[in-house]
Amino acid sequence: MKLPDSPASLLQELIQIPSVNPDGAPGQNATGEKICAEWVGDFLEACGAEVTYEKVLPDRPNVQGRFPGGENKPGLLFAPHTDTVSVKGMTIDPFAAEIKEGKIYGRGASDTKGTMAAMLWALYQLREEIPRYSHAVSFVGFMGEEAGQPGSKHFAEHHANEFEFAVVGEPTSLDTVYASKGCVWLELTARGVSCHGSTPERGDNAIRKLIPLLPPLLQTLEEQLSGFADETLGLPTVSLGKISGGTSPNIVPAQCSAILDFRETPALHKAGGGRKLLDDFLHQAGIEKEIEVSVVGDSVPLFTDPGTDGIQRLQSIGSSLTTAPWFCDAGRLGEKGLPAVACGPGNIAQAHTKDEFLSIQDLNAGVDFYTDFLRTYL
Numbered sequence: 548m549k550l551p552d553s554p555a556s557l558l559q560e561l562i563q564i565p566s567v568n569p570d571g572a573p574g575q576n577a578t579g580e581k582i583c584a585e586w587v588g589d590f591l592e593a594c595g596a597e598v599t600y601e602k603v604l605p606d607r608p609n610v611q612g613r614f615p616g617g618e619n620k621p622g623l624l625f626a627p628h629t630d631t632v633s634v635k636g637m638t639i640d641p642f643a644a645e646i647k648e649g650k651i652y653g654r655g656a657s658d659t660k661g662t663m664a665a666m667l668w669a670l671y672q673l674r675e676e677i678p679r680y681s682h683a684v685s686f687v688g689f690m691g692e693e694a695g696q697p698g699s700k701h702f703a704e705h706h707a708n709e710f711e712f713a714v715v716g717e718p719t720s721l722d723t724v725y726a727s728k729g730c731v732w733l734e735l736t737a738r739g740v741s742c743h744g745s746t747p748e749r750g751d752n753a754i755r756k757l758i759p760l761l762p763p764l765l766q767t768l769e770e771q772l773s774g775f776a777d778e779t780l781g782l783p784t785v786s787l788g789k790i791s792g793g794t795s796p797n798i799v800p801a802q803c804s805a806i807l808d809f810r811e812t813p814a815l816h817k818a819g820g821g822r823k824l825l826d827d828f829l830h831q832a833g834i835e836k837e838i839e840v841s842v843v844g845d846s847v848p849l850f851t852d853p854g855t856d857g858i859q860r861l862q863s864i865g866s867s868l869t870t871a872p873w874f875c876d877a878g879r880l881g882e883k884g885l886p887a888v889a890c891g892p893g894n895i896a897q898a899h900t901k902d903e904f905l906s907i908q909d910l911n912a913g914v915d916f917y918t919d920f921l922r923t924y925l
Contacts, residue, residue, distance in 0.1 A: 558664035559644035562653035568630040570694035580690040584610035617683025627663035627716025628692035631655040658898035661905035662716030662891030665913030699876035707883035712857030715877040718893030729848035741801040750799035775815035846874040
């Protein structure tokens with residue numbers, strides 16, 4: 548491949564690859580992550596890394612590059628994700644990667660192709676000295692982070708024990724996110740029998756089954772969640788985010804659903820999470836057979852000991868410890884015993900926006916930051 552001549556041109560090439568997550572973009576002709584993974588693989592090979600692709604879902608692989616000189620050494624992993632969120636509602640060309648007033652615009656510029664570009668450029672600059680490092684250096688581009696995280700789940704299941712520390716790419720203003728809540732979406736569904744709205748007594752109204760249940764359920768859950776506070780992350784929370792039911796005003800509804808959004812602390816997750824609290828409530832109310840519960844989406848909490856060697860190295864080059872209200876692939880790695888943090892250039896406020904961008908100044912600062920971090924292993 549013809550290599551880009553700067554971090555900015557590298558980021559432009561990544562943005563120009565439409566790697567929208569197809570699970571979160573129905574009807575958008577999303578291409579998925581395969582083309583992006585192959586481009587990254589070619590770049591890693593140009594850096595001297597041994598590249599492999601691991602199929603997670605059809606045409607949606609993780610891409611991994613292992614740098615030479617790592618035999619019998621503890622592993623250090625750089626881990627951004629290759630997918631982006633939907634482009635619906637954007638006010639700019641999502642894949643033009645236009646540069647204006649020192650900013651690179653496009654879907655993924657901030658989350659998280661900017662972080663990926665900074666990591667890749669740092670690895671390219673240091674490719675000749677990496678074999679002399681005290682740790683084996685690897686890079687992985689995860690597919691699917693924006694919807695269900697199948698890429699990091701698969702990787703953690705098969706490779707977590709090969710590494711000592713992982714830096715997951717997310718826009719954190721170069722702060723080190725070492726703790727975050729997990730997120731679980733639970734859908735409650737009540738079913739009934741439809742009939743004509745003029746004779747409602749002949750049917751069984753699913754909306755009237757579910758709606759009265761929600762206020763006492765939420766009150767009970769909120770009271771119980773107070774017992775799972777975390778000194779770093781605070782209280783877990785529950786939010787009623789969506790209600791849907793019925794098909795027409797003149798039809799008695801046969802189905803009604805509601806989705807609860809739980810943000811879980813490590814203590815709550817360890818105790819069975821929001822799912823156990825919900826199941827206990829339904830059981831105690833004697834209606835567990837009347838209300839179906841399903842998991843719409845989930846992620847796990849993150850907590851990595853600030854005393855971890857990798858975190859100490861990040862702090863030594865000026866990174867500050869912080870927490871985050873959002874979740875990322877780091878939690879999946881930590882779940883399988885691999886200490887992980889999220890750290891990268893740019894600000895989360897720029898992610899997923901209608902005119903997403905990353906400043907070239909922040910991108911270059913990210914390159915310098917990752918270069919300094921890697922050199923702590925020299």
